[in-house]
Amino acid sequence: GQQVMQIPQYQHVQEGEDFTTYCNSSTTLSNIQWYKQRPGGHPVFLIQLVKSGEVKKQKRLTFQFGEAKKNSSLHITATQTTDVGTYFCAGLTETSGSRLTFGEGTQLTVNP
Amino acid sequence: GAGVSQSPSNKVTEKGKDVELRCDPISGHTALYWYRQSLGQGLEFLIYFQGNSAPDKSGLPSDRFSAERTGGSVSTLTIQRTQQEDSAVYLCASSLTWTVGNTIYFGEGSWLTVV
Secondary structure: OOOEEEEOOEEEEEOOOOEEEEEEEOOOOOEEEEEEEOOOOOOEEEEEEOOOOOEEEEOOEEEEEOOOOOEEEEEEOOOOHHHOEEEEEEEEOOOOOOOOEEOOOEEEEEEO | OOOOEEEOOEEEEOOOOOEEEEEEOOOOOOEEEEEEEOOOOOEEEEEEEEOOOOOEOOOOOOOOEEEEEOOOOOEEEEEOOOOHHHOEEEEEEEEOOOOOOOOOEEOOOEEEEEO
16 A cells, blocks of 8 residues: 655754655555644644645745655754654545545654 | 544453444544554554445454444444454544545544563
8 A cells, every 4th residue: 555654753952953744655646635733732823835846835844746756755943942843744646535644744852 | 522532541441351442533634544553663554434335344353343334424443352453552543525635633542561
């Protein structure tokens, strides 16, 4: 079945440093979504990418969808303590309907 | 309601007992999902309801797990004869339609501990 892998599993950065998490799928995706989960909280939708090579920005966050639509990345510029949490990617394929397959997540900690 | 509502927020149960977890999706949302998240892990798909169609039950880990959705709104996830490995956060989510790519909104989750 479809597998979505994320690296790294953990990332510790100093406030102000950049951070990137990578997501790779075993199958071509029709759509990829990113979620953020704060400690003790529930996943919150961040963004959705659907086009090959698509790049979207939200303030300090930059999201990319690979040309082959099998990988994606989330980059945070100049991290802040409010960025702490676990970032999940979740993918859909043409045959999975609306069944999102989540990656294992990257847990980000930011030292002030 | 304003968001996805789940109850109970916390449940401690003895091994072998049955539990019911309830989800009240956002008003008007026709798609409803159940996911499970073990401590420090990713989200594991359990079941998905889309309108009046037959649910996608392919993620249910065993026949001890079942779910229903009454009247196209509230859903109940039932775990029979609970085991310790069932301990996890059970997250419900809803989206406006089942169209691919719709934003999914998660509830706060029901934290289940089986002792």
